[in-house]
Amino acid sequence: VLMKGTEKFTLHYNFPPFSTGDARPIRGISRREVGHGNLAHRAIKKVMPSGEDNPYAIRIMSDILESNGSSSMATVCASTLALMDCGIKIKKPVSGIAMGLITEGGSKKYAILSDILGDEDHLGDMDFKVAGTRDGITATQMDIKVDGLPYEILEEALEQARIGRLHILDKMAEVIAEPNEDFKPHVPRVVQISINKDLIGAVIGPGGKIIQGIQAETGATIVLEEIDNRGVIDIFANNKESIDAALQKINEIVAEPEVNEIYKGKVKGVVAFGCFVEIMPGKEGLLHISEWDWSRVEKMEDVVKVGDELEVKLIDVDSKNGNLKLSRKVLFPRPERSNDQRNDRGGRPEHRDRKPE
Numbered sequence: 001v002l003m004k005g006t007e008k009f010t011l012h013y014n015f016p017p018f019s020t021g022d023a024r025p026i027r028g029i030s031r032r033e034v035g036h037g038n039l040a041h042r043a044i045k046k047v048m049p050s051g052e053d054n055p056y057a058i059r060i061m062s063d064i065l066e067s068n069g070s071s072s073m074a075t076v077c078a079s080t081l082a083l084m085d086c087g088i089k090i091k092k093p094v095s096g097i098a099m100g101l102i103t104e105g106g107s108k109k110y111a112i113l114s115d116i117l118g119d120e121d122h123l124g125d126m127d128f129k130v131a132g133t134r135d136g137i138t139a140t141q142m143d144i145k146v147d148g149l150p151y152e153i154l155e156e157a158l159e160q161a162r163i164g165r166l167h168i169l170d171k172m173a174e175v176i177a178e179p180n181e182d183f184k185p186h187v188p189r190v191v192q193i194s195i196n197k198d199l200i201g202a203v204i205g206p207g208g209k210i211i212q213g214i215q216a217e218t219g220a221t222i223v224l225e226e227i228d229n230r231g232v233i234d235i236f237a238n239n240k241e242s243i244d245a246a247l248q249k250i251n252e253i254v255a256e257p258e259v260n261e262i263y264k265g266k267v268k269g270v271v272a273f274g275c276f277v278e279i280m281p282g283k284e285g286l287l288h289i290s291e292w293d294w295s296r297v298e299k300m301e302d303v304v305k306v307g308d309e310l311e312v313k314l315i316d317v318d319s320k321n322g323n324l325k326l327s328r329k330v331l332f333p334r335p336e337r338s339n340d341q342r343n344d345r346g347g348r349p350e351h352r353d354r355k356p357e
Helices: 031-045 071-085 118-123 151-175 197-204 206-218 240-254 339-343
Strands: 009-014 058-063 095-103 110-114 126-132 137-144 189-196 221-227 230-237 262-271 274-280 283-288 309-317 324-327
Touching: 009 031, 009 071, 031 058, 031 071, 031 126, 031 137, 058 071, 071 095, 071 126, 071 151, 095 118, 095 151, 110 151, 126 151, 189 197, 189 240, 197 206, 197 221, 197 230, 197 240, 206 221, 206 240, 230 240, 274 309, 274 324, 283 309
Parallel strands: 009 058, 283 324
Antiparallel strands: 095 110, 095 126, 126 137, 189 230, 221 230, 262 274, 262 309, 274 283, 309 324
């Protein structure tokens, strides 16, 4: 049977003959490897992060070197530890355990076994594998050699398996309780972000000038595509510094200016009533001459020129046309007015109270 599709998480389970003391050639994948590998894959897949939390394609390789028990449940536990150690943010740790059953023919006597060995699997009447987190089951598989299984036995086996899984999770937590904050140093870095579809053109630039410039300057590889009416950006690099630099430049393009935030911008034009300052790539605001300083400024060209860099504060965004209103003087303390300034009425004549005639 040929299956076509895509999968971001795969688990390869290898069970060579020598793991059980069998001396025979390895000619191909066995039915056991397919079944047990699929069980471990299903158990772990439920807790794998998705979307922006995990832009990676992840492959786990489980090589069984010796087996006298449930190697598939050992694979589940080992996979959880490996994923957390390398920094993959799985939702919850997963453990697994194989339960067995011994019955006495012609009677109702039975014994449920936990973490069965090879002989108990061979001579017993049940091989019941249960994997899951502290909150529930993620995968199960059962093989039985009896005609049927009473509900009471199944209920008891599940409860005994739950206690066993929790015990194993406690032991695993003694080694590593949660995923590491960062990946290993040798892990290739991948960051995925989602942006508004309308901003795709701004990131690419005319003829790809912007995105190519970011790649050349940071050394990162950037892939941008439209998925479900959103722009999805994947940033690849072999070190964290390149990823952070590329991410910062993209965020500067797609970020929206926020009122009361302070920006470092560059003067793009000077006019009689003020100057235009670019606070983000492609986003300019007007710094009116009255917002330059607390003292009066006669001519804007006397205090600033094109190309100057300065800090400004965004004090308002016009709700109708989206124009940005900037201020420089609010970044400095307002000087106190002297008595002469308070009494100064700007040269206007004083109004005297008129007495009624």
